[in-house]
Amino acid sequence: MALNLPAPIAAYFEAKSRHDIDGMVAPFAENAWVHDEHNDHRGHAAVRAWIEDTQRKYADVATPEEASEEGGSVIVRALVSGTFPGSPIRLNHRFTLVDGAIAELAIG
Template identity: 40%
Template sequence: MTLNLPPAIAGYFAAANAHDGAAMVRHFAPDALVIDEQRERNGHAAIREWEEETYTQFHPRIEPQSVESYADETRVMGTVSGNFPGSPVVLRFVFRLSGGLITRLEITA
């Protein structure tokens, strides 16, 4: 199944799955916010550090399953597999975009 994802979101998933932090942050606004496991990371340096920590610890792979678009956000349900208890799990990725870049990403169960 092919999902119709905005380019920045498709790029985020592709770069995350390739463990390419430099490519991943190019899809985020410089002052973007990522919230994962109830922890906030602001800006490119913090987001890149988050990607490195997450990959090193869990080796995650994300397979987007569905997408819903609203006026101010895009919600993607994705199956995440990796080196963690309970793998695989389905997580919700809630994106906000501005100017073709991700300004906010919140990941929840």
């Protein structure tokens, strides 16, 4: 069953499935914040560096399995697979959208 995700979130996951770095970065706001693996990344350049690094290290893809809204955020539970120990794993991705762009993403 296909999920009805907001356009920026759908674009992020679709690009991730193709390992398309430019496509993964495009839906993020210029001043976006990402929290992943106990690290924070702020701003477009830092988000791009985070995406490039994780793709280089893990070549990961994430398949959204379910989505819900909570407190102004969209939470997507995705099956994440790649070249990391324990692959695949299910992780929650908490997105906050502002003005049609991803302003915040917390993974864990």
